[in-house]
Amino acid sequence: MNMIQAINSALDVMMARDPDVIVMGEDVGYFGGVFRATAGLQKKYGKTRVFDTPITECGIVGVAVGMGAYGLRPVPEIQFADYIYPALDQLVSEAARLRYRSAGEFTAPMTIRSPYGGGIFGGQTHSQSPEGIFTHVSGVKTVIPATPYDAKGLLIAAIEDNDPTIFFEPKRIYNGPFNGHWDRPAENWSRHPGGEVPEGYYKVPLGKANVVRAGEALTILCYGTMVHVCQKVVEEAGVDAEILDLRTLVPLDVDAIEASVKKTGRCMIVHEATRTSGFGAELSALVQERCFYHLEAPIERVTGFDTPYPHSLEWAYFPGPVRIGQALKKIMKD
Template identity: 80%
Template sequence: MIDDAPVGLADAPARNINMIEAINDALDIMLSHDPTVVIMGEDVGYFGGVFRATAGLQEKHGKNRVFDTPISECGIIGAAVGMGAYGLRPVPEIQFADYIYPGIDQLISEAARLRYRSAGEYIAPMTVRSPFGGGIFGGQTHSQSPESLFTHVAGLKTVIPSTPYDAKGLLIAAIEDNDPVIFFEPKRIYNGPFSGYYDKPVEPWKNHADSRVPEGYYSIPLGKARTVREGDALTVLTYGTMVHVSEAVCREKGVDAEIIDLRTLVPLDIAAIEASVEKTGRCLIVHEATRTSGFGAELSALVTERCFYHLEAPVERVTGFDTPYPHSLEWAYFPGPVRIGEAIDSILKA
């Protein structure tokens, strides 16, 4: 942990920034304070990343700390595993989550198992950053949500922020963690949250409460969910972009829902989930990834196993469809106000 952490975040100077700026700030802070941190990936150096998340970092910290790599996801992640075992804290960027598949063997067979297979002699303290989900009409090669593939792997941690405040604090915590972390960034909300309607303008982060980000160092513990809003009618379990869509739907429908932003899928804040569902007696799960074997299936099983006698209605899920991500029909694929609203009505009538 960095020694000059502010005593109280409430008293720390703060500014309104978007998620991209918050991520850049977190990376800058860790590069400045920890000489073992290095950033690597395609176009992350001179160009500053395709979404500009690493803009200016190579110029400030040098080409040995922030450097470009060949177009080889397997090579990027494999090299990061070796760097971590050697004593560095690499932060490799995979340009889009859709490109991470060539590196899955390195993540599963090497990074996730290194601590165990070496009896603790070696670790892989690496944080794999990657934009994921829809938002740019990128179709099936730039829009996938593969988080459930990684939550299944023992030894990997999976983090998905939904606000600039969380993005900075969670990324710092992930980089400091001694285990490999998959850090998925919802690109649809890089520049601001939105209601879920295609024809409504995006709300800029500067007008959003969670864009108020303290300057300097702070971290948010992995495995701690956030209660976005309290309520008694039902619990909504969600993460990433869907936090804002769910909140907008509940607000427009006037539903007294309690919305839980999971923030980290592994480790999962099971205690927060149980407490909320036991209070409301109803549960809706919302995520963008495909339905079958999506993380919502695991959440549904956990809620049913642990809160069965408190449930007053079946657990429901609103998700993406079991199809390749469409290009022109992105907004039909994306869980939106209509499908979420219908699920809420169904749960409340049960």
């Protein structure tokens, strides 16, 4: 399966297992979603469990909070992560705090799915990476898969979790990781298939990172699309790097990060979001606090630039082979 198929399979599995799982959002019903992630679900489960909503993100998330408090497990889709901001008050002030403010009497077991990041020529309003905002909100979990297998397993785990979860799906790899050069978009439309994904039920636990490549000389912390970019760059550079796919930013697998950096003595952090106050800053602080006496070189960060999303220059904006390669040379030289 590719990632879209894996997400569709996860929703199908959970709707079959649990009648309280509800799918809702703009165009998710008859049309099956703009990326087809919900295709066929309304026909199979009916219009009361898979339904279209008005174009009101605040309303979508607000209704989902009420559904969760009532005992349902809503899975609302925000069509693009860029459109989630009108729902921030409902998410931050209501969903994130509900279990705490009610002393556990009510919960908000909702999973907000949303495509995020660039790479599809979507421009400034369809390409942002706002994950850092949500990792700052206590009471909300933040999940970003990098493979179809993880996408399905993590989504199932998120739906079964009793806390609200933001599930960001990197749309640049919806149809499988790119072939060709990561910094030349014209060559990137040739894609290979996704990966082996079981048809039935399984979970990937939240809060557990995945070592996608073992190494001894350097630790690279990344997630989402950047996992594939880093793999390709490291292979071409011939560096004995350990690549850690974080998978969930909250809860974060601190033990795995600490163990890897203490083993290698070097740390590079790569993400697509802007640099200032990006999640990489938190990772850098964590590594400095826990691994300072094991570090053999300063921590390197390779990120998007501190600019509004540059539509015409998005492939220069992404961390790619050139900038990651330069950071590799620098950190290995120290």
